[in-house]
Amino acid sequence: FFFNSRSMFVRRASYISRVMRFNNYQRYYASGASKCLVFAEHNNEKLNPVTLNAISAARLISEDISVLVLGSNCQNVVDEVSSVDGVSNVLYSDNQSFNRLLPESVSPVLEKCQSEQNYTHFLAPATANGKNIFPRFAAKLDVQPISDVTKVESDNTFVRPIYAGNALATVESSDNVKIITIRPTAFDAANKGSGKANTSKIECDVSQDLSTWKSEELAKSERPDLTAANVIITGGRGMKSGENFAMLEKLADIFGGAVGATRAAVDDGMVPNDMQIGQTGKVVAPQLYIAIGVSGAIQHIAGMKDSKIIVAINKDEEAPLFQIADYGLVGDAFAILPELTEKLAARQKK
């Protein structure tokens, strides 16, 4: 025998995966060797839906999906995760130290999981936590991490945006372990409800003397998260002041949507930083994006150009945003906004 029968099987399996990928099916890859651990994003009470996008991305790589939940009083999250389609295992640690996730505390836990279970892939949604923790963990494993992945081509080849999304790089990793953050808007959300995963508590030493969590200032809002909203109304420098953002809030409330902002608006102190949409802020892809008083800098467009429908309202008809807007209305935002809000509200009443 020049070829042993096992290598024939592996080649046939990878041929099948290639065919399936070519046919654009979102199916499991027939690779028996892949084993994924997904890092859950949550607030101890509820799972953040972006985790469901990460689980979908993992399902493009393997059928063997475990999810790691680190939190404090987070049983609800553990239960929620164990009901997600495609998840076989939920590993969790419910510990006061994990009330907030410090990378110096979390990375050792990931390293422990790896030494015990030999995962081939680690995935996390590219949230502030994912971006903070995963590269540190990758360095500990001597792995080059791959961040903000928008497409899984195979178990070792991924597409990610570069130059503020003005180019897409397809990269192939030769590391034995792949450590990946995914862009949630690029993947569907896995379904909840019919999964019945095993849950197991993990023992981990959480003590470290490098960092301490002190305090936070979070925006409180009844509106949906920017990353989850179907409709986003964004204000830019043209809104002139933070008070004027109240007009955007009124419009957002008609749609049940969220309010976003450009870097300029945040820099000028009009609104807090959690509203910033852009290359280094939040990346969103809602059904409807209405940008008011936004010129459309390269860096802002990077954060919203995958929106389904883009509306631009600006009195400067040369504003770059008009070039990618589906519907542009040139005019004074402070005249247009009240008219738009009034007429939409009237229609809603009817």
Place this chain on the structure above:
Amino acid sequence: FLFDLLRVVMSGRRVLVAVKRAIDYKVQIRVNKDCTGVEDAKMSMNPFDEIAVEEGVKMKENKQADEVVVVSIGPKKCSETIRTALAMGADRGIHVEIDQNLFPLDVAKVLQKVVEKESPQLCLLGKQAIDNDCNQTGQMLAGLMNWPQGTFASKLDFDGEKTVQVTREVDGGLETVELTLPSVITCDLRLNKPRYTALPQIMKAKKKPIDTITPEDLGVSISPRLKVVSVNPPPKREGGGKVADVDELISKLESHGLA
């Protein structure tokens, strides 16, 4: 060796700032014909790294640091980027010369060796390079050094001798963590506004020393793990549609089932 030893002994508080030479943020990049990268364009210091340099210089001005050392890893022209940092107020530069494009793991390994040589109490990096948008190098350096990390920093408070309070911009707003020194901090947009460099500072910078070395000199062997298979433009977005007034806008939204 003696000079290095002397340097370490006399280090006071040394801040090491890493800067990258990247395509200018105002450039509208274009993918090149063979889909291997982007066309050449105007290069500048990565904007987040300017913020890091500014923070180091401010620390010196506030007597929170004694020396600001700037390091850049890349081809010959990186020395120009280092000169800009020196003109902003850094004291000396280290140019690790290599012609390849490096990914963050290799960059972090080189920086680790520089850190071991220079013994800074603080490493300041930009949050991300606007060319590859990785947002990894600072975190990886911290991991390799087993130092704490304060990423996406919008405010630094050196109230204690041995600690720093870092206010970070996170998804929900702001959070503050306390890190022991030495630590790695990555700088976000609102940490400060980098100064313009005037001619006198630029002239003074020409006299400041830049040490040029190679990764081999530092004992680092570069081992790229990622192969760039291809670089492609994103799907083109057709735009430019206009509506005349609010009524037309509403009817368009209605046609999409959005109003």
